[in-house]
Amino acid sequence: MFTHAITRRPSAEMANGITTADLGTPDYHLALAQHKAYCLTLAVLGLDVTVLDAEPGYPDCCFVEDTAVVCDHVAALAPLGAPSRQGEETSIEPVLARFRPVVRVRPPALFEGGDVLQVDDTFFIGLSERTNMAGAKALGNTLARHGSTWHAMEMGETLHFKTDVSFIGDNTLLVSPFFETAPELARFRRIVVDENEAYARNCLFINGTVIVPAGFPRTLAAIKGLGRPTIELDMSEFRKLDGGLTCLSLRF
Numbered sequence: 001m002f003t004h005a006i007t008r009r010p011s012a013e014m015a016n017g018i019t020t021a022d023l024g025t026p027d028y029h030l031a032l033a034q035h036k037a038y039c040l041t042l043a044v045l046g047l048d049v050t051v052l053d054a055e056p057g058y059p060d061c062c063f064v065e066d067t068a069v070v071c072d073h074v075a076a077l078a079p080l081g082a083p084s085r086q087g088e089e090t091s092i093e094p095v096l097a098r099f100r101p102v103v104r105v106r107p108p109a110l111f112e113g114g115d116v117l118q119v120d121d122t123f124f125i126g127l128s129e130r131t132n133m134a135g136a137k138a139l140g141n142t143l144a145r146h147g148s149t150w151h152a153m154e155m156g157e158t159l160h161f162k163t164d165v166s167f168i169g170d171n172t173l174l175v176s177p178f179f180e181t182a183p184e185l186a187r188f189r190r191i192v193v194d195e196n197e198a199y200a201r202n203c204l205f206i207n208g209t210v211i212v213p214a215g216f217p218r219t220l221a222a223i224k225g226l227g228r229p230t231i232e233l234d235m236s237e238f239r240k241l242d243g244g245l246t247c248l249s250l251r252f
């Protein structure tokens with residue numbers, strides 16, 4: 001069960017955030033409203049939500065998931081892989097230190113939390129343009145010291161591992177076709193989400209409920225078909241910056 005979440009409000013400069021999506025400029029005020037709904041949803045699901053102010057100079061700062069990996073015993077931080085985001089990990093450190101001992105991984109090791117999927121005591125660490133092998137090893141070894149297992153995951157063209165793979169409880173993953181047969185994920189039931197609903201591969205499982213981005217009926221129906229409670233949230237403004245549901249919080 002999660003008891004806490006940390007989020008960060010969108011930046012008024014979010015229009016300068018990194019993106020590969022061709023969906024237009026995010027509307028800051030709509031993003032603030034969507035962010036508020038997101039935080040409220042986490043609170044309704046039982047989490048104590050810390051909402052941080054936006055960080056000047058960091059247009060992508062609301063994607064706070066990328067700044068750290070938090071598990072039961074430790075919070076691990078590294079410089080983010082995206083140069084324009086390096087430094088976001090610094091301001092999150094004192095916040096995380098209230099909850100967990102903090103371990104800082106040093107360059108050349110780099111990782112972003114969006115590349116790290118935790119399922120119980122196992123961590124899947126995607127090797128992406130943001131997370132290098134040195135980062136994966138440093139993070140994996142830190143987690144292993146506390147009894148966890150980790151796997152480095154080769155990836156396709158995707159931004160983050162969790163852009164393509166998310167855990168929705170009961171041993172089930174939503175995956176892109178790329179990960180349909182990945183041997184490291186063999187023990188899971190895998191629901192393949194095709195290109196038409198690719199954005200919905202990133203769902204957020206909180207204490208038995210699956211939060212699903214609004215507008216992806218086939219994925220929603222597949223999750224409902226498993227008997228899971230679901231909540232839909234409008235994520236349109238974050239999607240314009242390649243951000244999904246998991247990206248907006250650190251949960252522990």
Ligand SMILES: CN(C)C(=N)NCCC[C@H](N)C(=O)O
Pocket residue numbers: 017018019060063065066082085113114115159160161162163202241242243244246247
């Ligand atoms: C699982 N995902 C996708 C994340 N955790 N982070 C999204 C970061 C988006 C931001 N514009 C960037 O490119 O850094």
